[in-house]
Amino acid sequence: MTEPFDQRMRGPVAPLPLSVLTGFLGAGKTTLLNRLVRDPALAGTAMLINEFGEIGLDHLLVRPVRDGVVMLSTGCLCCTVRGDLVTALESLLRDRDNGRLAFDRVVIETTGLADPAPILHTLMVHPYLVMRFRLDGVITVVDAVNGAATLDAHPEAVKQAAVADRLVISKTDLLDTAERRAGFSRLAARLATLNPAAPQIPVADAAPARLFDCGLYDPATKTVDVRRWLAAEAVAPPHGHHDEHHDDHDHDHDDHDHDDDAHDGHGHAPHGHAAGRNGHGHHHHGHHGHDPNRHDDHIRAFTLSTDEAVPAAAFDMFLELLRSVHGPELLRLKGIVKLAEQPDAPMVIHGVQHVFHPPAQLAAWPDDDRRTRLVLIVRDIAEARIRELFAAFLSAVGPDRPDRTALVDNPLVPFGGIDR
Numbered sequence: 001m002t003e004p005f006d007q008r009m010r011g012p013v014a015p016l017p018l019s020v021l022t023g024f025l026g027a028g029k030t031t032l033l034n035r036l037v038r039d040p041a042l043a044g045t046a047m048l049i050n051e052f053g054e055i056g057l058d059h060l061l062v063r064p065v066r067d068g069v070v071m072l073s074t075g076c077l078c079c080t081v082r083g084d085l086v087t088a089l090e091s092l093l094r095d096r097d098n099g100r101l102a103f104d105r106v107v108i109e110t111t112g113l114a115d116p117a118p119i120l121h122t123l124m125v126h127p128y129l130v131m132r133f134r135l136d137g138v139i140t141v142v143d144a145v146n147g148a149a150t151l152d153a154h155p156e157a158v159k160q161a162a163v164a165d166r167l168v169i170s171k172t173d174l175l176d177t178a179e180r181r182a183g184f185s186r187l188a189a190r191l192a193t194l195n196p197a198a199p200q201i202p203v204a205d206a207a208p209a210r211l212f213d214c215g216l217y218d219p220a221t222k223t224v225d226v227r228r229w230l231a232a233e234a235v236a237p238p239h240g241h242h243d244e245h246h247d248d249h250d251h252d253h254d255d256h257d258h259d260d261d262a263h264d265g266h267g268h269a270p271h272g273h274a275a276g277r278n279g280h281g282h283h284h285h286g287h288h289g290h291d292p293n294r295h296d297d298h299i300r301a302f303t304l305s306t307d308e309a310v311p312a313a314a315f316d317m318f319l320e321l322l323r324s325v326h327g328p329e330l331l332r333l334k335g336i337v338k339l340a341e342q343p344d345a346p347m348v349i350h351g352v353q354h355v356f357h358p359p360a361q362l363a364a365w366p367d368d369d370r371r372t373r374l375v376l377i378v379r380d381i382a383e384a385r386i387r388e389l390f391a392a393f394l395s396a397v398g399p400d401r402p403d404r405t406a407l408v409d410n411p412l413v414p415f416g417g418i419d420r
């Protein structure tokens, strides 16, 4: 049997699932959380609510039923209170360990302005927290009516959507005119382009079963579920010669029906959902683009996969180059990797920008698909460059080959200057 996420975590205390709930100001995070805390399925959930500004109104709204609500009122979670986040999580754990609080899940609601990356970083690199929590996923609330304008105006909002594991579409009840519905169709297509792997869940359907347990570890089966976690099938196949711009999209029909289950990749539906999208070969925005500098035109999701096993040292170098050269633009990377040294015990990796969760090695491949698969969400990096770099590090390329030597010797070269 495979062990949960990280075999080093074997021991008396299983890591607790932790979800990050984000979404721009006014998107409807608190409204959603208020509903969720009443759900019996979340009875054992501690909520951490980050407040922006001095007056903590949110805690008045969220029922303090579970005794697990902790307020962070020192400002924006992303920049000023990561220390507070650590302290708050540590104190939650202490209370739990001492029997003062009972909970088996944590949800952190960020402020609307927060860049979720530093929060994820805190959780991925803190030596104690990384042992006690496993990141279950990022849930991003997007307003069905105002979402598009928000994406246009705020790069943080685009990033929040791009790093999500689940997108919750709020205010769908306000889609009461043909114009709004048309606008929403475009928004949905736009979100599917930004983040094809994240199911879009109308808020009315946003039950705990569809929002939580999207991490690598599946509590239902008590095993890792790489396929569900990676959702690589939902991400568009290689775009061939296309570059990172999407201006070649000529479809204007909308195949995203958000009122049914087709978009929920959770549980048993992910493949139908993925196949439906992949049928189109690539994703399309619809025709909403009057601003050529839209933030999301800079973001794209794609997968790298190979049958070849890659030497651990070469893979490390590949990641190191990605991180050092394009860390800030590497919004998210998830993957399962076949190492040459141990091809039967794949490595699972997960990164947000330049920060990576400690890699976990699985005891065995979770299913028949034994390829290395990486899902990347990047901003302003040409997919072709990364494919080139990846190819250069595969085992077929000998360590003595000049192109790899050039890559290793000069990390600034590969994204610009390799002549092949």
Ligand SMILES: Nc1nc2c(ncn2[C@@H]2O[C@H](COP(=O)(O)OP(=O)(O)OP(=O)(O)O)[C@@H](O)[C@H]2O)c(=O)[nH]1
Residues within 6 Å of the ligand: 023, 024, 025, 026, 027, 028, 029, 030, 031, 032, 111, 112, 113, 170, 171, 172, 173, 174, 203
């Ligand atoms: N009609 C409608 N209104 C909603 C919905 N969700 C939220 N709202 C309203 O939108 C406003 C903002 O909702 P909040 O839940 O406070 O949003 P938030 O994301 O927590 O906002 P911040 O804390 O400011 O970041 C409130 O007036 C809500 O009543 C929805 O699904 N439908």
